[in-house]
Amino acid sequence: MTSKLYQWPSPFAIYPDRGNKSYRAKRFRFQLRSFLHKRSIKGFEHFANQHPQLIELLNARPNYSYPVAHRFLDKRFNAKQRLDLICDNLLFLPEVLTRLGLPPLWEKEINFGEIIPDFELCLCVTNYQPMEGYWTLELRYKQTNELIYLLTFGKIKQSLLIAVIQGPNIEGSKELVKLLTKKCHGLRPAYLMVEAMKALTQALGYKQLLGIPQKYQNKSRFVQSSRYVVNYDTIFSECAGVLGEYWQLPLHFESKKLEDIPSNKRSMYKKRYFMLEQLSKTMHEKFKK
Known part of the structure; x- marks a missing residue:
């Protein structure tokens, strides 16, 4: 009991x-x-x-x-900042879900379905390192429910913060990343997770998404492998982020004009943009009042 x-x-x-x-x-x-x-x-x-x-x-x-x-989210926080943020982070998402008439994530996760064939995206509570945030987006292999990628996030003031992006830690990781990149129409899976977080940020009604700078990230023990190494500064920079206290990330999907894309790659980009648009639409539908 x-x-x-x-x-x-x-x-x-x-x-x-x-x-x-x-x-x-x-x-x-x-x-x-x-x-x-x-x-x-x-x-x-x-x-x-x-x-x-x-x-x-x-x-x-x-x-x-x-x-x-x-520690919590950012190595720079002092004890009072950390306590205040932990209390806020434990409440903000359950309060959003309560307003929408949805149960808390520890009772029922939110499944956004197959965003690419055989792989589905879920919003849930973390099963790994809570010092890197209590809430996660998880990309799973549907047939086995195996976790492939995760993104952990939290709330700082009126912004959401990406604290962790982790990839697979298994034999054949590089081959799996290549497979996922192909299924994502040339978009690498770590970047897919960032794009998914952009869509989630908007669906939850927030106006700003931040990324943790590499040197202030609380190192996760979920993946410590020579097979796949995450460089947060590289990812956020390549996602058009601007570095200040945190990486400030645009909420819109980065897209190119079709006339600027080589003709042999236009079909791939069209499929990628459609995939991201459908993901955004799905997330907004889940959180519609």
Whole structure:
């Protein structure tokens, strides 16, 4: 039975030993960080218990609390900034869905269907590193529900922020990226995820989309592989981003005039633009009041 109150998790709730593998060192770091951030933790407990809809989520997922005492979205945040942003981020998307009469994502994810053959896009809660955001877009192989790409995002003031873009960490990753690029009509899958986030930003009613600069990104442990390395600055720059405090990304799809495209590639670009237009239309339909 779920507790009716939220309490800061124990070290063993986040880092239980598994088999012969000990997580004693990780538990020690968690305890130390918890001690150093007692004020923030007290504030977070008060916040959580003022919002009953979050209590079950936070009790069921102890690691969702850890960012209060560690990092969240951006390495530059101090303890107060981090606490304020965590509270805001846990509320903003559930509040949008409530207004639309939709259940929270931890009860039911939102499936946008097959955006390319055999691959579907879903909006859900993160199952990986909550310090990089609680909400994710996931590109999955439909037949097996296998996660192929993910994009994690959060909210900063009145903007949405892309905090993570991660690709596959399996044998044959490069070949899979090539296959997806072909299915996306020449658009590389990491860039497809950015375009999907542009559409989601507009569908949710936000006017600005940001990207995390490489040096301020909280490194994810979901993918640490020599097979596929993400360079956020390169991606956001090539998506027409402008670097300031964050990468400021345009919300419109970058498109070329057909007369500027070589004739042998025009069909591919037409299919790409149609794919992105359909994705945007699907997202707007999902969030229509």
